[in-house]
Amino acid sequence: MIAEAGLAALWLAALLAGAQLLFAWAAVAKGNADALRLIRPVTVAQGVLTGLAMTLLIILFLRSDMSVYLVAANSHSMKPFIYKFAGAWGNHEGSMLLWVAVMSLAGAAVALFERGLDKRTHIATLGAQAAISLGFYAFLLLASNPFARLDPAARDGQGLNPLLQDPGLAFHPPTLYIGYVGLSVAFSFAVGALLTRQVNARFARAVRPWVLAAWILLTFGITAGSYWAYYELGWGGWWFWDPVENASLMPWLAATALLHSASVLATRDALRAWTIMLAVVAFAMSMIGTFLVRSGILTSVHAFAVDPTRGSFILILLGIYIGGALILFALRAHTVNEGARFDPVSREAMLVINNLLLCVILALVLIGTLYPLLTEMMGVRVSVGPPYFNTIIGPIALALMVVLVIGPMLRWRKDDAKLLLRRAAVPGGLALLALIAIVGLSSRAVGLLPTLGLAVAAALALASLAPLWKRNLLRTPLFTYGMVIAHFGCAVSLAGMASESAFSSERLAAAKPGDTYEIAGMTVRLDSVMPFAGPNWTAMQAALTVSKDGRVIGVAHPQARFFSDPPTPTTESVQMTRWNGQLYLVLGEALEDGRWQLRIWWKPFVTFIWLGGGLIALGGVLALIGRVRRERRNSKAQASAAAAMVAA
Amino acid sequence: MTVLASTRQGPKRKHQRLVLVALALVAMIGGVLLAMSALKDQAAYFYTPSEAQAAKVEAGKAIRLGGMVEVGSLKRGPDGVTVNFRLTDGKASVPASFSGITPDLFKENSGAVAEGAFDAQGVFRATNILAKHDERYMPREMEGITYDPKTHKVEAAKP
Numbered sequence: 001m002i003a004e005a006g007l008a009a010l011w012l013a014a015l016l017a018g019a020q021l022l023f024a025w026a027a028v029a030k031g032n033a034d035a036l037r038l039i040r041p042v043t044v045a046q047g048v049l050t051g052l053a054m055t056l057l058i059i060l061f062l063r064s065d066m067s068v069y070l071v072a073a074n075s076h077s078m079k080p081f082i083y084k085f086a087g088a089w090g091n092h093e094g095s096m097l098l099w100v101a102v103m104s105l106a107g108a109a110v111a112l113f114e115r116g117l118d119k120r121t122h123i124a125t126l127g128a129q130a131a132i133s134l135g136f137y138a139f140l141l142l143a144s145n146p147f148a149r150l151d152p153a154a155r156d157g158q159g160l161n162p163l164l165q166d167p168g169l170a171f172h173p174p175t176l177y178i179g180y181v182g183l184s185v186a187f188s189f190a191v192g193a194l195l196t197r198q199v200n201a202r203f204a205r206a207v208r209p210w211v212l213a214a215w216i217l218l219t220f221g222i223t224a225g226s227y228w229a230y231y232e233l234g235w236g237g238w239w240f241w242d243p244v245e246n247a248s249l250m251p252w253l254a255a256t257a258l259l260h261s262a263s264v265l266a267t268r269d270a271l272r273a274w275t276i277m278l279a280v281v282a283f284a285m286s287m288i289g290t291f292l293v294r295s296g297i298l299t300s301v302h303a304f305a306v307d308p309t310r311g312s313f314i315l316i317l318l319g320i321y322i323g324g325a326l327i328l329f330a331l332r333a334h335t336v337n338e339g340a341r342f343d344p345v346s347r348e349a350m351l352v353i354n355n356l357l358l359c360v361i362l363a364l365v366l367i368g369t370l371y372p373l374l375t376e377m378m379g380v381r382v383s384v385g386p387p388y389f390n391t392i393i394g395p396i397a398l399a400l401m402v403v404l405v406i407g408p409m410l411r412w413r414k415d416d417a418k419l420l421l422r423r424a425a426v427p428g429g430l431a432l433l434a435l436i437a438i439v440g441l442s443s444r445a446v447g448l449l450p451t452l453g454l455a456v457a458a459a460l461a462l463a464s465l466a467p468l469w470k471r472n473l474l475r476t477p478l479f480t481y482g483m484v485i486a487h488f489g490c491a492v493s494l495a496g497m498a499s500e501s502a503f504s505s506e507r508l509a510a511a512k513p514g515d516t517y518e519i520a521g522m523t524v525r526l527d528s529v530m531p532f533a534g535p536n537w538t539a540m541q542a543a544l545t546v547s548k549d550g551r552v553i554g555v556a557h558p559q560a561r562f563f564s565d566p567p568t569p570t571t572e573s574v575q576m577t578r579w580n581g582q583l584y585l586v587l588g589e590a591l592e593d594g595r596w597q598l599r600i601w602w603k604p605f606v607t608f609i610w611l612g613g614g615l616i617a618l619g620g621v622l623a624l625i626g627r628v629r630r631e632r633r634n635s636k637a638q639a640s641a642a643a644a645m646v647a648a
Numbered sequence: 649m650t651v652l653a654s655t656r657q658g659p660k661r662k663h664q665r666l667v668l669v670a671l672a673l674v675a676m677i678g679g680v681l682l683a684m685s686a687l688k689d690q691a692a693y694f695y696t697p698s699e700a701q702a703a704k705v706e707a708g709k710a711i712r713l714g715g716m717v718e719v720g721s722l723k724r725g726p727d728g729v730t731v732n733f734r735l736t737d738g739k740a741s742v743p744a745s746f747s748g749i750t751p752d753l754f755k756e757n758s759g760a761v762a763e764g765a766f767d768a769q770g771v772f773r774a775t776n777i778l779a780k781h782d783e784r785y786m787p788r789e790m791e792g793i794t795y796d797p798k799t800h801k802v803e804a805a806k807p
Binding site (some may be wrong): 041271273321338341352356368371385387586591 | 668671676683686747755
């Protein structure tokens with residue numbers, strides 16, 4: 001019964017989405033008052049229904065109801081609780097339901113909480129959101145029904161891919177999806193604003209919190225996903241330029257650009273058409289990301305199934321929505337008046353460069369990701385990996401960081417280049433010092449890019465604090481702190497990336513118990529390798545004692561695991577975190593002569609990469625709270641001013 | 649109204665918008681050109697052993713080599729971390745070597761894709777090995793390839 005109830009809830013929600021679109025049209029185009037009254041309750045009801053459907057699917061997984069096809073194919077009754085729970089979205093149908101649920105809940109949130117937007121634009125936005133939702137309901141109900149029954153019921157499930165049996169699964173996909181779908185809200189705002197011809201600062205102030213929220217979750221999701229891949233795969237890398245990683249990076253790049261251009265639009269009323277365009281691009285990237293991941297079209301550790309019908313369905317949706325938005329943009333672009341002017345030396349100009357660089361990086365990632373697909377259609381199989389991405393994106397990203405050093409030092413509208421030079425002297429000097437220190441002190445040859453990266457990171461760490469200079473710290477608005485912390489986080493992350501790539505060291509050996517290895521001033525000794533049993537796996541577990549200067553600083557237990565449902569071996573690496581980096585330990589295969597393969601990395605300051613990512617997300621959170629509070633206060637002040645006028 | 653606006657501030661405003669559009673176009677075209685030239689150098693082509701021999705892939709050029717690990721060819725070096733093996737597609741077989749921890753499902757009579765380059769002696773020096781990861785996932789290039797260990801016959805599905 002639960003499955004049928006879930007399916008019914010979905011169909012009903014789809015009907016309501018249709019009604020929402022119809023009402024929005026009647027309200028905006030015809031000025032129908034009934035439609036205007038009804039649209040918000042309908043939107044909220046639709047959100048509640050899909051939320052209910054998602055909850056029911058989770059209940060089915062928790063109860064291990066093997067008469068439901070999806071549960072039987074992806075779960076197992078002996079699985080730990082958290083993986084039954086998270087297993088609900090660890091598969092195609094469930095993750096698409098999660099997508100739809102998040103989308104309609106976001107629509108409900110826009111209906112309930114959005115106050116800043118012009119009334120007609122608000123309704124048009126809800127209509128656009130309904131139009132997008134309809135396509136995804138169709139996809140879910142026609143091509144990927146999560147509630148399909150299995151008759152006769154399976155005796156037990158086939159289990160969840162062991163690579164996915166990790167606490168990361170519980171958080172990673174939902175955060176990324178909320179981020180992806182949050183960008184659909186920005187897209188709907190843009191379409192709404194185009195339809196009602198209200199592309200202005202007020203629109204930007206209204207859309208900014210939604211973009212910020214989506215961007216925070218994307219930042220957090222990418223950071224967490226990177227760390228997950230880092231420890232779960234046991235390959236020692238933190239970013240592989242895997243298509244699925246790129247699929248999450250591309251919307252983030254677009255959202256970052258959108259966030260900054262929306263700032264310009266909200267503060268200075270410039271970059272109007274530009275901001276609209278970025279909102280469309282950002283959601284296009286979300287959909288391309290979904291297409292790449294869900295169609296399983298690319299070689300990737302994440303792609304578990306290949307099903308062309310689903311891929312083409314998403315492509316058609318992509319064509320309809322993005323194509324439609326672009327046509328609307330072309331028809332309405334001339335009605336979007338140009339915003340305020342600015343000088344080539346101004347904060348706006350720097351933000352334009354920021355946007356351009358982000359878009360170029362986005363284009364390079366997109367081309368690199370799609371290129372193997374295009375050549376495969378012509379019968380040539382190629383792969384595009386780190387050599388391509390690192391070589392061309394590294395330098396551009398570094399240039400972006402240099403712009404980030406300068407940008408916040410500039411005034412809006414017009415500034416003096418000479419004054420800028422004076423302000424940039426201190427961070428510039430620091431960068432030079434860092435450069436000399438690295439070249440002079442390092443005992444090994446360090447690549448050009450990591451060296452420059454460390455120097456720019458030093459300059460950026462200092463320069464990012466500049467907006468707080470000579471300010472009353474108690475009266476500084478929260479969103480300024482948000483910006484400072486996010487930009488400081490970029491410096492921290494950049495330092496971590498550069499340090500990891502420049503100074504990592506590695507040992508690879510076949511060891512017998514008692515063998516010791518020296519790495520970065522530490523001694524690693526293999527004590528023993530013993531069998532070990534977990535809830536649904538068995539393992540061989542090594543005991544490694546790590547000591548420094550004769551003092552034991554820790555014992556690590558990396559494992560070679562074997563899962564029984566489905567039968568799969570995996571490696572569980574261990575990371576020992578020190579203040580200045582991580583020791584990364586992997587146990588490999590057993591050899592015939594009783595030795596064990598052992599791989600040890602020392603990665604100095606690698607943790608800074610994710611620490612920086614966390615700071616960037618935290619900065620976003622502070623900015624969001626600060627902005628929402630400011631808008632609330634402003635609208636209250638306006639309301640009381642209006643009341644005072646009436647009273648007078 | 650519109651006439652007034654355009655005579656007062658029009659030309660300069662138009663100018664700025666044009667500059668922005670031009671900048672965006674230049675950046676995008678530059679980006680695409682950069683991507684194309686980088687792809688020419690950095691994209692790794694996929695070959696099966698017989699294709700690699702037919703194409704005479706030059707030493708040092710990064711490629712992906714995919715095939716079956718030949719039965720009886722997988723030997724571990726005395727250091728315990730170097731493996732030597734032969735990759736075959738039934739028509740040709742190529743010696744290969746790899747140092748590191750091999751993927752969990754890398755074994756004889758099983759599909760693998762090696763990333764790396766040939767050395768001057770014609771041995772494929774792999775820097776990374778992708779193997780069939782679980783029952784449901786395998787490197788995309790290996791899809792549809794089946795191998796009979798007795799006859800060494802390989803049936804490959806062409807894209």
